[in-house]
Structure formats: C-alpha cells, structure tokens
Amino acid sequence: MHSARLDRLGLRFLALAYLAVILVGPLAIVFWRTFEHGLAPAWNALSQPDTIHAFKLTLIITAIAVPVNTVFGIVCALAIVRRSFPGKGLLNAFIDLPLALSPVVVGLSLFLLYGRQGWFGGWLDDHGIQVLFALPAMVIATIFVSLPFVAREVVPTLREIGDEQEQAAYTLGAGGWQTFWRITLPSIRWAVIYGVILTTARCLGEYGAVAVVSGRLQGQTETATLRVQERYESYDFAGAYAISIVLATLAILVLVALTVLRPKEGTS
Amino acid sequence: MVIVGLPLAALMWKATSDGTQSFWDAATSPEAIAALKLTLATAVLVALLNAVLGTVTAWVLVRDNFHGKAVVNAIIDLPFALPTIVAGLTILALYGPRSPVGIDVTYTRTAIVLAMMFVTLPFVVRTVQPVLEELEVEVEEAARSLGAGPLTTFRRVIFPNIFPGILSGMALAFAKAVGEFGALVIITGNLPFKTEVASVYIFSRIESGDSTAAAAVAVELLLISFAALLSIGAIRHLATRHERA
Numbered sequence: 324m325h326s327a328r329l330d331r332l333g334l335r336f337l338a339l340a341y342l343a344v345i346l347v348g349p350l351a352i353v354f355w356r357t358f359e360h361g362l363a364p365a366w367n368a369l370s371q372p373d374t375i376h377a378f379k380l381t382l383i384i385t386a387i388a389v390p391v392n393t394v395f396g397i398v399c400a401l402a403i404v405r406r407s408f409p410g411k412g413l414l415n416a417f418i419d420l421p422l423a424l425s426p427v428v429v430g431l432s433l434f435l436l437y438g439r440q441g442w443f444g445g446w447l448d449d450h451g452i453q454v455l456f457a458l459p460a461m462v463i464a465t466i467f468v469s470l471p472f473v474a475r476e477v478v479p480t481l482r483e484i485g486d487e488q489e490q491a492a493y494t495l496g497a498g499g500w501q502t503f504w505r506i507t508l509p510s511i512r513w514a515v516i517y518g519v520i521l522t523t524a525r526c527l528g529e530y531g532a533v534a535v536v537s538g539r540l541q542g543q544t545e546t547a548t549l550r551v552q553e554r555y556e557s558y559d560f561a562g563a564y565a566i567s568i569v570l571a572t573l574a575i576l577v578l579v580a581l582t583v584l585r586p587k588e589g590t591s
Numbered sequence: 592m593v594i595v596g597l598p599l600a601a602l603m604w605k606a607t608s609d610g611t612q613s614f615w616d617a618a619t620s621p622e623a624i625a626a627l628k629l630t631l632a633t634a635v636l637v638a639l640l641n642a643v644l645g646t647v648t649a650w651v652l653v654r655d656n657f658h659g660k661a662v663v664n665a666i667i668d669l670p671f672a673l674p675t676i677v678a679g680l681t682i683l684a685l686y687g688p689r690s691p692v693g694i695d696v697t698y699t700r701t702a703i704v705l706a707m708m709f710v711t712l713p714f715v716v717r718t719v720q721p722v723l724e725e726l727e728v729e730v731e732e733a734a735r736s737l738g739a740g741p742l743t744t745f746r747r748v749i750f751p752n753i754f755p756g757i758l759s760g761m762a763l764a765f766a767k768a769v770g771e772f773g774a775l776v777i778i779t780g781n782l783p784f785k786t787e788v789a790s791v792y793i794f795s796r797i798e799s800g801d802s803t804a805a806a807a808v809a810v811e812l813l814l815i816s817f818a819a820l821l822s823i824g825a826i827r828h829l830a831t832r833h834e835r836a
Contacts, residue, residue: 330741331655338651339663341644345708346669349681352691356684416820417595423816425770427790428809431797432598435605435806442601467594521671528674530773531790535797548676548773555680555777564684567677574672582665 357564368562377550385526388465396473404481430535456538464532469525473518480514606806617807626792634768637707638761645715653723675773698780706774715760755830766819
C-alpha cells in the first residue's frame with residue numbers, strides 16, 4: 324500500500340510540475356513583469372492611441388464574426404442532424420477543417436482570393452471596393468477560423484434531445500419558425516451559449532490569418548494580437564505585456580464562464 | 592462552403608497555375624524542405640510528449656485527490672482560450688532574454704518545442720480524461736488484488752482502454768502543432784534551415800511577394816492537416832466499433 328501511495332504522489336508531482344513549467348510559470352511571470360513597477364506603466368501602455376484603436380478593431384471584428392457564426396453554426400447543426408441531403412458528409416468534414424488548418428494557410432487562401440491577381444481581386448478593384456488590407460478581409464478571416472465552434476457544440480445536443488418534441492409541435496400545427504423558437508432553441512440554448520463563448524475567445528485571439536490579410540497598418544488594420552507583436556518587436560515590452568495581460572484576463576474570464584456553465588449543460 | 596471551400600480552391604489553383612513543374616520546384620526547394628522537416632519532427636516530438644505527460648495529468652485529475660484540483664482542472668483549458676501570440680510571449684517571459692531562472696531558449700529549436708507544448712497541452716488530457724472517468728476504479732483494484740503490480744495494471748488494464756483516446760489526442764495535438772504560427776513567430780527568430788517552421792516560411796514568402804512558393808508549401812500543410820483529420824476520424828471509427836456492432 325505504501326508504494327502505491329508513493330506512486331500516486333510521484334505522478335501528482337510530475338503532472339503539477341509539467342503544468343507549472345509549461346503553463347502556469349510562464350503566465351505568472353508575464354503578470355509579474357507587467358506590474359513589477361506598479362500600475363502606471365501598464366496603464367500608460369494601454370492608453371496609447373494606436374493600442375486603443377487596436378482593441379476597438381478587435382471588438383468590431385468580434386462583434387460581426389460571432390453573430391454570423393452563431394446563426395451559421397445553428398443552421399449547419401440543424402442541417403447535419405435533422406436533414407439528409409447530398410453532400411452532407413462533405414459539409415460535416417468541411418466544418419471541422421478550420422480547426423485543423425494552419426491560420427497562415429487560411430490567410431494565404433483569402434489573400435489569393437481577394438488579392439489583386441486573385442479571382443475576386445480584379446472585379447473588386449474595378450468597383451473600388453477594398454477587401455484585402457481592410458476590415459472586410461479581416462472579418463472574413465476571423466469568421467473562417469472561428470467557424471466550427473457553435474456547430475460542434477450544438478450537434479451532439481441536438482442528437483441527444485431527439486426530434487420527438489419537434490414532431491409533436493408540428494403535429495399540433497406549429498410552423499417551422501414557431502417550432503424552432505419555442506421548442507428547438509430553448510433546448511439547445513446552453514450548447515449555443517457555450518459555443519458562442521468559445522467563438523468569442525477564438526475571435527479575440529485570432530492572429531495568423533489576420534496577420535496575413537490585414538497588412539498590419541498601425542492605427543488602421545492592427546488588431547490587439549497584432550499590436551502585441553508590433554510592440555514586442557519595437558522593444559516596448561511593457562506595452563506588449565500590458566496588452567497580453569488584457570487578452571489573458573479575457574481568456575481567464577472565458578474559462579470561468581465555461582466552468583460555471585458546464586454543470587447546467589447536464590441538467591437542461 | 593463559400594467561406595471555406597472557395598479560398599482553398601483559390602489556393603490550389605494558385606499553387607498549380609504555373610504548371611506542376613514550378614509547383615514541384617517551389618514545394619521541394621531546400622529551404623521549404625528544411626522547414627517542413629523541422630515542423631514534422633517537432634510536431635511528432637510534441638505529440639509524443641503530450642501522450643506521456645497528458646496521460647499522467649489526466650490520470651492524476653481523475654484518480655488523485657488534492658486541494659485545488661478543481662482549479663488545476665480548469666487551468667488545463669487555458670491554452671485553448673489564450674491568444675497564441677500571448678502564448679509565445681509568455682514562453683519568452685520565463686525562458687527568454689530576461690528570464691528570471693536564467694534559461695534563454697530564444698531562437699532555438701527548444702523554444703519551438705516549448706511553445707508547441709504550451710498550445711497543445713489540453714488535447715491528450717481532454718481526450719483521455721473522460722475515458723478514465725468511465726473506467727471503474729474497481730477494475731484497477733481487482734487487478735492489483737490479483738497480484739498485478741502498478742506497471743502491469745497500467746499496461747494490461749488501463750492502457751488498452753485509453754489507447755484510442757491517447758491516439759486521437761495525439762493526432763489533434765500534432766495537427767495543431769504542425770500549423771502553429773502565432774506562438775512561434777516572435778520566439779523562433781525565423782532563421783532559415785535552423786528555426787524556420789513551415790507556417791513561418793509561408794508567411795515570410797507572402798511578405799516578400801513570392802506567393803507561388805507560399806502556396807506550394809501551404810498545399811503541403813493542407814494535405815498534412817487533411818491526413819491528421821482523416822486519422823482522427825478513423826481512430827474514432829475503430830474505437831467505437833464495439834458500440835456499433
């Protein structure tokens with residue numbers, strides 16, 4: 324029994340050391356570095372106009388991408404679970420693809436599609452519409468990388484609840500919309516909320532795809548994550564750390580929200 | 592389909608528009624090959640490290656009990672929620688030029704492995720944990736009371752059950768590590784033939800206007816991602832065959 328106890332303590336130590344070395348240690352140092360000279364440097368770094376602009380831009384992109392992906396995710400999940408149509412397997416595979424793709428590959432694909440020599444580039448250029456190196460491309464890139472989260476949360480819930488209640492509503496004369504709002508949506512709401520939180524986190528943190536399509540123009544197409552890199556490479560470590568702390572705090576809030584929501588998912 | 596399919600079609604078209612010969616030349620240039628080799632080697636190493644350390648962590652989270660376990664459990668998901676650029680910065684804060692512990696891995700391959708480990712940390716833990724939770728502790732105790740040592744118990748009882756979980760977690764970690772960009776861009780220094788990984792190679796080719804070279808390597812990455820996705824699907828299929836039979 325004694326050796327089993329030792330094994331257990333050894334494994335516990337190994338697991339905790341692993342987490343400390345890879346995850347907790349580095350994060351703790353960032354927090355410490357940011358505030359080692361008090362709050363003032365961090366505050367000054369965050370109140371630079373370009374930094375404020377970067378955060379605003381990130382919020383605007385997130386505010387567009389999250390609702391789009393929420394609607395799209397629910398529609399896709401309903402299509403995958405409740406309907407059968409040719410190409411369903413393909414849709415299923417395509418939904419997961421953004422999770423496995425490198426963000427740089429995503430960025431490059433959009434760059435080639437909307438760039439001057441791309442398929443749409445010429446037409447857009449002729450009509451004076453700026454997509455690449457402007458907000459539209461950044462929004463599209465963010466939608467691309469955060470596409471799967473809502474659908475992936477909703478699909479298993481839809482499978483689990485079955486369609487008896489929906490069938491009953493139809494039999495009682497409810498239309499498609501009415502059934503969706505009154506029956507389907509209330510029963511998948513926790514899955515949707517969970518998916519929305521994950522999508523938001525992904526949108527706020529997107530870096531690679533946006534780095535390619537934004538052109539990284541300071542004060543114009545620079546998002547919060549791009550700003551972290553720009554500050555770091557200009558040796559403004561206080562600035563880079565301060566922005567990182569804000570983003571990390573948001574990530575921690577996301578974690579807290581997910582942890583609080585998880586039990587409810589089981590009971591609803 | 593429009594959001595995902597069309598851009599990828601544009602990518603394929605660009606990669607092959609100048610003919611297969613120039614695609615092949617761009618895809619097999621020495622610098623591209625070096626970047627791909629480095630990416631694959633580090634991603635495989637990271638997947639293996641994840642398999643061992645992730646399994647240990649999952650076991651501790653399920654079978655062990657200590658104060659603060661719930662917090663540790665919640666922290667595991669942090670790399671999912673944290674922006675990757677912040678992940679890179681955090682690794683440098685502890686293991687970079689101003690390291691408080693005197694370790695500086697900037698511009699080395701060790702930095703690549705550390706950053707990849709950071710961003711892939713949750714995958715194996717989260718695929719193995721639910722399987723361990725379902726596996727009753729009595730089975731392990733029965734094996735022990737029949738005289739099996741801890742290693743035999745693990746090898747004969749626990750491991751066969753969690754193996755599919757470990758594999759699919761490894762495949763996910765591998766796919767993520769192969770494509771990782773944000774966490775690597777500021778810490779590797781992007782030295783060709785030394786610390787330049789595939790995603791960074793693609794990015795630098797785009798910046799210098801050579802989108803054919805970028806597209807060629809991007810297609811290679813795309814194929815690797817597809818392969819990883821397919822193998823995850825295959826593992827799930829195999830792992831659930833007895834449930835469907």
